[in-house]
Amino acid sequence: MINLDAKVLDKIVKNTIAAVEKSKSQIFDIYEAARAEAEKIRQDVERTKQETADIIFRVDELEKRERRSRLRLMEVSRNFRKYTEADIKAAYEDTSNVQLELAMARLQEQNLRRQRDDCELRLKALKSTVEKAESLVSQVGAVLGYLGSQMGTVMSQLETLQASQVFGAKIIKAQEEERRRVAREIHDGPAQSMANIVFRAEVCERLIETDIVRAKEELSDLREQVRVALRETRKIIFDLRPMTLDDLGLVPTLRRVLETVKERSLIFTELKILGQEKRLDAHVEIGLFRIIQEALNNVEKHSRAANAWVRIDFRASVVSAVVEDDGQGFDSAESVGKESFGLMGMRERINLLRGELSVKSEAGKGTRVFITVPLKQ
Template identity: 75%
Template sequence: MGEGRAKNLDINVLDKIVKHTIGVVEKSKSQIFDIYEAARGEMENVKRDVERIKKETTDIISRVDALGKRERRSRLRLMEVSRNFHEYNEVDIKAAYEDTSNVQLELAMAKLQEQTLRHQRDDLEIRLKVLKQTVEKAENLVSQVGAVLGYLGNQMGSVVTEIESLKASQIFGANIIRAQEEERRRVAREIHDGPAQAMANIVFRAEVCEKLIDADIARAKDELKDLRGQVRIALQETRKIIFDLRPMTLDDLGLIPTIRKVLDMIKERSGIFPELIVMGEDKRLDSHIEIGLFRIIQEALHNVEKHSKAGTVRVRIEFVRSNVIAIVEDDGQGFDNSENIGGESFGLMGMRERINLLQGEISIQSKNGSGTKITVNVPI
């Protein structure tokens, strides 16, 4: 009895250590991501400032050139009046002198402004370069920490499993941590580059409209019309991200209606002609099988849309007694599958990882110029 309590105590302590370690790494990852977001936002602000300063510098250089020419003409005029003072009266001489003095003063101020702007531009460009390096380092750190989390989860889970067989489920969770972290990063990037950027632009356009309301109502109306379009685009992007995260139709209607909707979206976005063929009895599958199959087919279709330059894509799903077979085939440019072994994209690796979790099989056939065919066989 005493040995049993000691064993349980050791397991509990180990669990606590594992959770604390992963929690610390998670917190560090969150802090690094906050730094990344702050640096990226500051980088965008500095980039806009650099463009503004460059324009102002170009304008002041043109003004300095114009004032230089005007100053030379003014000095020549003053020299002419001074040499021929008997032909000009005192008023003419005074006017020529004052004009030269004014132009020289204006030129000196313009040159000073040009020098100031050049310094500001150089300082901002240096700052922008440093911020870019910070953003790149933070982005790499986020990815590396995510991989560390996956490694820690996998290794610690294995240790606990060896100590106590009742905790074997930890192995499954540890195997998918890396995929979860990469998915979170992808979603964060999509939100940042899509709706977040669009909303930032909406805020800027709204500020422009506020300034134009009293000054130019017609232009304000045009800006508001454009603003409405920006809001509509942001809404579409947000709905797309929500659909990619978890399509409601998958829970409500099942795999086939959800795939059909994805194909309709691809046709609308890219013009690729889709075809869906269903063989056998369309039936609801276990939730984890439906979501796993959907993610594999979704990733395959994403690759077709993004990389294949295809004109058509065919999805065939066959339900048999103990298996479901899914085939995604396109007529695009394909790729040399033999050269891709060992250097697969994360998308292909993610598909293989998901099929392993479903205890199924996947086959990828492709050649340069001959399209791609992906076959998935999952036991149900």
Template identity: 75%
Template sequence: MQQQLDVKLLDKIVKQTIAAVEKSKAQIFDIYEAARAEMEHVKKDIERVKQATADIIFKVDELERQERRARLRLAEVSRNFTVYSEADIKAAYDEASRLQVELAIAREQEAVLRRQRDELELRLRNLKNTVERAENLVAQVGAALGFLGNQMENVLTHLGTLQQRQAFGIKIIKAQEEERRRVAREIHDGPAQAMANVVFRAEVCERLIDADIARAKAELRELREQVRLCLKETRKIIFDLRPMTLDDLGLVPTLRRVLDTLKERTGLITELKVLGEEKRLDSHVEIGIFRIIQEALTNVEKHAKATAVRVLIEFRPRLVAVVVEDDGQGFDGLENVGSESFGLMGMRERINILGGELKIDSEKGKGTKIFLKVPLP
């Protein structure tokens, strides 16, 4: 439970981090848009100032020419008192003074406009740098956000897988302990009791051997039967743990025996069909396929309420395909058997180890089919 809480907390932190990065990305984009809009305004201001500067420069040039002519006119009038009247001299002086004032004002305006132009151009360069940096930053944050989202999704998926594996490991330990208890109980109730009875009858035979030979022989016959039953029970336990026929004869003969035993025990109609050329497989492949089929048959016996079960196994050059089909009650969707089902998890774990594929097809009232494919080296 703590593991689940930790994963949920991590998921929450990741989502909050992604949301914060998304918010930061939006803020950076707002800065980018504002800087870009300001840059457009500055461009327009520069064009306006440049035009005004060009106009004032033209005006200054014109005033300089006029002012030079006015000064020449004033000098000429001042030298020729006999030709020009005092009014002419005053008019020339006033004109020269007026032009000098206008020229000074125009030159000051030119200087101001040049400073404005230079300042605006500097500001425009700074804004361009800001826009470029903001644009690059938005792209980088977007890429980082995508990477973060994808990677953290993979991390969470991996953590979820680890969590499932941990839960699966716990279930394996519980199953092992349960299997040990089952084996211990079967040995205690079966072979152990039978062996205790054998010891008791052996003692009876020892006492009767000299007193009543006929009764001693009868007890020995009972003793022999008890030993035979004890041996049968022991072999059954050994077969359940690991069928010896699997090592000696292979997968198909072992499945025939399992199905025959299932038929005797439950009354189910069983069928085994083999396609292709039957052959021995690597030991780990045979035991893996056998355990998956064994688990499927156990589910049929315990849950399916079926009347018949059919196993089809096909040997191909590079592949073994298996179908386990029953006519039981079936179910709608895997969620109805539970994703935490130990049997299902064990089957999937085994097929993953074998590098194969497992598919379960079931429908309510129409039985269940389990398809599995295992590649061969």
């Protein structure tokens, strides 16, 4: 049997997890940003194509009007006896107005054609980026799968050293430290979604020279996008590492999460505490919070529920929690072997805490998630 030092293994695993998580997060961010911007540019291409078709039709109609007005002007100009000076003046003004409108429409058509061509070139480049990023995500997934199998060997070795529980706590701590670092980076620097705002600003710059009214509308939309990006960035920071978890503990942090769910999704939420509320070990609070947070994310995204309840029971040797909703539910039997990444992550965390997790659901009757974590005596 290979004699491995627990501290060395801990350091190796911590560094490996930090490096892989960092790479996975960065690649996934690139993929998501490129895919999102490609979709927006595709919509811009479709919109610009439609606007180009509309202006081409308008130019054709104006050309017809311009020809008719010139013929009318020639007619009244040749027949002084039949038409008055007022008729000639009206025909001249009508021809001038139509010619001016036609010139502006032709200029707008040129601008729209140029915008359409630019958008199509950007879309082509972004599609290539998306394909490359998607390929990288798949490759990293394969690497993570390989590392996962290797981690199983490491965990077995640590179990022989009777240190798997401490090791699991250190893994969670390393993950949370990485989350805190990422949160600071997002907070101090621009979010990746700002790339789309920059592109919209470029569109506004072009529109200012050709269509000031449209430019004002685009700027109004741009301002709203900035507000949304700021709000989402703040939410990401909270999701990555809520400071209240360190300062106030599990229960106050969950109250804030439930209030956010209620405001964002209009789902009535309620938190009930049984037993004597108390602070737990840091890794237990973090693990419980992440598991409950993921369960609430599933309620918000998939359940179509009107109500959600969280119950936490503090006891001397164990803490338990139940997350329940009255949503559409699902067939638990049919879902065996088809668990989402979120639920898989919940099970991984509960295993590190040496706890138990079960999900009971039935179509049309909501879902309940049961969580139990033993405490040190």
